[in-house]
Amino acid sequence: xxxxxxxxxxxxxxxxxxxxxxxxxxxxxxxxxxxxxxxxxxxxxxxxxxxxxxxxxxxxxxxxxxxxxxxxxxxxxxxxxxxxxxxxxxxxxxxxxxxxxxxxxxxxxxxxxxxxxxxxxxxxxxxxxxxxxxxxxxxxxxxxxxxxxxxxxxxxxxxxxxxxxxxxxxxxxxxxxxxxxxxxxxxxxxxxxxxxxxxxxxxxxxxxxxxxxxxxxxxxxxxxxxxxxxxxxxxxxxxxxxxxxxxxxxxxxxxxxxxxxxxxxxxxxxxxxxxxxxxxxxxxxxxxxxxxxxxxxxxxxxxxxxxxxxxxxxxxxxxxxxxxxxxxxxxxxxxxxxxxxxxxxxxxxxxxxxxxxxxxxxxxxxxxxxxxxxxxxxxxxxxxxxxxxxxxxxxxxxxxxxxxxxxxxxxxxxxxx
Amino acid sequence: xxxxxxxxxxxxxxxxxxxxxxxxxxxxxxxxxxxxxxxxxxxxxxxxxxxxxxxxxxxxxxxxxxxxxxxxxxxxxxxxxxxxxxxxxxxxxxxxxxxxxxxxxxxxxxxxxxxxxxxxxxxxxxxxxxxxxxxxxxxxxxxxxxxxxxxxxxxxxxxxxxxxxxxxxxxxxxxxxxxxxxxxxxxxxxxxxxxxxxxxxxxxxxxxxxxxxxxxxxxxxxxxxxxxxxxxxxxxxxxxxxxxxxxxxxxxxxxxxxxxxxxxxxxxxxxxxxxxxxxxxxxxxxxxxxxxxxxxxxxxxxxxxxxxxxxxxxxxxxxxxxxxxxxxxxxxxxxxxxxxxxxxxxxxxxxxxxxxxxxxxxxxxxxxxxxxxxxxxxxxxxxxxxxxxxxxxxxxxxxxxxxxxxxxxxxxxxxxx
Numbered sequence: 024x025x026x027x028x029x030x031x032x033x034x035x036x037x038x039x040x041x042x043x044x045x046x047x048x049x050x051x052x053x054x055x056x057x058x059x060x061x062x063x064x065x066x067x068x069x070x071x072x073x074x075x076x077x078x079x080x081x082x083x084x085x086x087x088x089x090x091x092x093x094x095x096x097x098x099x100x101x102x103x104x105x106x107x108x109x110x111x112x113x114x115x116x117x118x119x120x121x122x123x124x125x126x127x128x129x130x131x132x133x134x135x136x137x138x139x140x141x142x143x144x145x146x147x148x149x150x151x152x153x154x155x156x157x158x159x160x161x162x163x164x165x166x167x168x169x170x171x172x173x174x175x176x177x178x179x180x181x182x183x184x185x186x187x188x189x190x191x192x193x194x195x196x197x198x199x200x201x202x203x204x205x206x207x208x209x210x211x212x213x214x215x216x217x218x219x220x221x222x223x224x225x226x227x228x229x230x231x232x233x234x235x236x237x238x239x240x241x242x243x244x245x246x247x248x249x250x251x252x253x254x255x256x257x258x259x260x261x262x263x264x265x266x267x268x269x270x271x272x273x274x275x276x277x278x279x280x281x282x283x284x285x286x287x288x289x290x291x292x293x294x295x296x297x298x299x300x301x302x303x304x305x306x307x308x309x310x311x312x313x314x315x316x317x318x319x320x321x322x323x324x325x326x327x328x329x330x331x332x333x334x335x336x337x338x339x340x341x342x343x344x345x346x347x348x349x350x351x352x353x354x355x356x357x358x359x360x361x362x363x364x365x366x367x368x369x370x371x372x373x374x375x376x377x378x379x380x381x382x383x384x385x386x387x388x389x390x391x392x393x394x395x396x397x398x399x400x401x402x403x404x405x406x407x408x409x410x411x412x413x414x415x416x417x418x419x420x421x422x423x424x425x426x427x428x429x430x431x432x433x434x435x436x437x438x439x440x
Numbered sequence: 441x442x443x444x445x446x447x448x449x450x451x452x453x454x455x456x457x458x459x460x461x462x463x464x465x466x467x468x469x470x471x472x473x474x475x476x477x478x479x480x481x482x483x484x485x486x487x488x489x490x491x492x493x494x495x496x497x498x499x500x501x502x503x504x505x506x507x508x509x510x511x512x513x514x515x516x517x518x519x520x521x522x523x524x525x526x527x528x529x530x531x532x533x534x535x536x537x538x539x540x541x542x543x544x545x546x547x548x549x550x551x552x553x554x555x556x557x558x559x560x561x562x563x564x565x566x567x568x569x570x571x572x573x574x575x576x577x578x579x580x581x582x583x584x585x586x587x588x589x590x591x592x593x594x595x596x597x598x599x600x601x602x603x604x605x606x607x608x609x610x611x612x613x614x615x616x617x618x619x620x621x622x623x624x625x626x627x628x629x630x631x632x633x634x635x636x637x638x639x640x641x642x643x644x645x646x647x648x649x650x651x652x653x654x655x656x657x658x659x660x661x662x663x664x665x666x667x668x669x670x671x672x673x674x675x676x677x678x679x680x681x682x683x684x685x686x687x688x689x690x691x692x693x694x695x696x697x698x699x700x701x702x703x704x705x706x707x708x709x710x711x712x713x714x715x716x717x718x719x720x721x722x723x724x725x726x727x728x729x730x731x732x733x734x735x736x737x738x739x740x741x742x743x744x745x746x747x748x749x750x751x752x753x754x755x756x757x758x759x760x761x762x763x764x765x766x767x768x769x770x771x772x773x774x775x776x777x778x779x780x781x782x783x784x785x786x787x788x789x790x791x792x793x794x795x796x797x798x799x800x801x802x803x804x805x806x807x808x809x810x811x812x813x814x815x816x817x818x819x820x821x822x823x824x825x826x827x828x829x830x831x832x833x834x835x836x837x838x839x840x841x842x843x844x845x846x847x848x849x850x851x852x853x854x855x856x857x
């Protein structure tokens with residue numbers, strides 16, 4: 024198809040009429056499709072149904088003899104710290120296991136710093152590579168932390184911008200990162216980005232919140248390599264700069280996973296000192312259950328290949344429709360992720376909110392406009408996060424066709440206006 | 441035995457020599473007994489071993505069709521809110537279910553108020569009926585909240601004192617209560633105490649932290665009645681005054697329970713607004729697991745009768761030895777709880793730390809001196825918390841004999857000094 028900018032007014036008007044007919048026909052189908060959130064599909068959850076009857080009768084004791092049914096143990100059981108330490112690329116001493124949500128560990132880390140450190144004594148800021156994860160931004164808003172948008176490309180955040188901001192402003196205390204298969208762009212941080220994050224001059228209490236939510240969540244034969252930022256930070260003498268987060272929410276069950284926070288031993292001591300006032304310890308039986316099911320790190324990666332087999336056709340369907348409907352017209356760009364849970368679609372400037380509205384009116388619910396930016400404000404109003412995991416494959420074809428019609432229609436309208 | 445005060449110096453010295461011999465013989469046995477914490481015994485945990493293979497293959501859906509394996513639902517699943525609403529004496533709309541520790545819900549309630557309300561803007565105080573629960577006091581210390589000790593008797597806190605303090609001081613924002621089988625005295629709050637707590641004049645943002653940790657934890661045929669404080673608060677127009685906490689930690693598994701916070705619908709909205717920033721929702725599978733196991737409130741009470749059968753002989757052993765060794769001498773008083781996890785032993789003033797030290801030296805570890813008071817400072821140095829649940833019955837006999845020898849020896853020494 025020719026780029027829209029090369030069409031005459033008459034051709035544009037003819038195209039608009041044709042698209043309007045398609046849109047009306049699509050709307051008339053009265054569909055109710057939901058592409059809003061990165062929830063695993065039931066078929067993915069089924070892969071871990073073995074967990075539903077684990078650890079099983081009589082199995083409640085760790086190799087070291089701890090009764091997982093009883094109180095005790097703030098850090099998690101040894102075999103689970105070993106398994107998830109391997110998963111996060113740290114030693115068992117460098118990881119603490121939490122409840123079922125890494126979001127809680129991130130929220131509580133911010134909350135504790137706001138309450139018990141200098142963070143709470145004067146206004147502070149966080150860098151927010153965007154588009155990014157809305158729940159990270161919600162935490163900042165909840166605590167009144169000013170969010171500073173920095174750009175993203177396929178190698179991660181714009182490091183020139185990051186370095187310049189951090190060096191000149193001691194009130195920048197944190198930065199959100201989803202370093203692998205980033206939400207929503209699918210970017211994997213390059214080694215150079217990791218090294219620059221580890222070594223750039225910054226406030227002593229500047230912390231990188233390294234939300235490695237998709238460490239093993241590849242769509243290919245193996246996960247993309249990601250440089251170990253804790254090691255990089257240690258190598259340059261900044262061992263406390265990074266706190267790494269992860270969970271099995273999209274590995275086992277989204278509602279019943281094991282969350283984890285990792286970092287230097289000193290950082291873990293800090294986490295522990297707050298946990299001691301907050302909890303009697305995590306659910307050790309659930310940790311044992313996960314160890315029994317996955318056995319070792321290879322078990323996790325083998326399991327994620329089964330997820331990939333389910334997710335791959337869904338992502339391919341999204342990309343196929345986008346290419347077929349929007350390719351070559353100069354009206355949209357989109358990411359082709361090799362893992363994670365999202366495709367990030369950029370429309371022409373000032374079109375995303377309109378597309379999301381139109382798609383919603385036609386029965387295809389998309390993530391709210393602006394959701395991928397701090398304060399829900401997309402400065403160019405162009406980003407749409409597409410979550411293909413939950414709907415059935417045939418629904419994705421349908422939904423994406425509807426989205427693509429809306430993108431074209433909004434683009435033509437913009438061109439004509 | 442005659443009261444110690446009626447003995448002559450010579451009789452006291454003879455008694456001292458005799459007790460010292462017993463103490464030396466006891467020490468020589470080289471025992472290692474632990475009476476420090478209220479942990480369930482393995483036999484109690486065994487009662488819930490059915491949970492280890494629940495909910496079981498293919499069982500992950502609520503009656504309303506929610507897939508408990510996936511994300512979603514901040515409040516807990518409907519059938520679990522119904523079950524635990526009945527347990528806490530509230531409607532399903534008045535309860536939110538959390539992770540495995542009610543301590544976390546209490547900590548986070550304080551943390552959220554300190555961060556997001558006027559509580560954090562000026563120094564505040566909590567009333568601490570004492571002896572009380574050390575982990576409550578730790579939360580206050582963690583947040584720099586000044587603790588004000590108020591006395592306890594068998595009907596609950598000294599309400600004259602409480603009313604006088606609260607009426608005269610707007611900086612008193614909270615109060616810790618363990619209203620049934622109180623830790624450590626076993627007191628059950630009387631109806632009059634509940635009514636006075638509900639109706640006394642207090643700051644608008646004064647909150648009672650009603651830690652009903654032992655609601656069903658009777659040693660008798662049925663739990664003691666406790667007046668519903670939420671209803672009492674509603675009746676006098678203070679519906680937001682109380683936040684009720686509970687958990688199944690000492691019903692199912694201490695490490696894998698379901699925690700809960702209850703209160704008015706408005707209070708629950710406040711809890712929810714913070715949870716939305718903090719979590720993707722609680723472990724719904726664990727809630728379903730508990731519903732499948734206990735079925736209904738009668739199932740919980742029937743289960744607690746099995747706990748009572750295990751605990752009753754242990755409590756009886758403690759009381760039997762205390763009566764045999766210390767009865768009638770005027771050197772100690774102790775509680776005779778009808779439920780809960782502790783016996784509270786008061787020695788003569790200024791003797792508790794010495795008794796705990798001596799018992800420890802002889803191989804019987806007791807809860808640290810002062811632990812039942814704010815700042816670990818027992819003003820009369822007389823309270824010892826005895827936790828009979830974990831040790832085997834024969835060990836309790838032995839340990840309590842050791843403790844009783846230490847109490848007598850310390851008392852004689854005090855009388856002679």
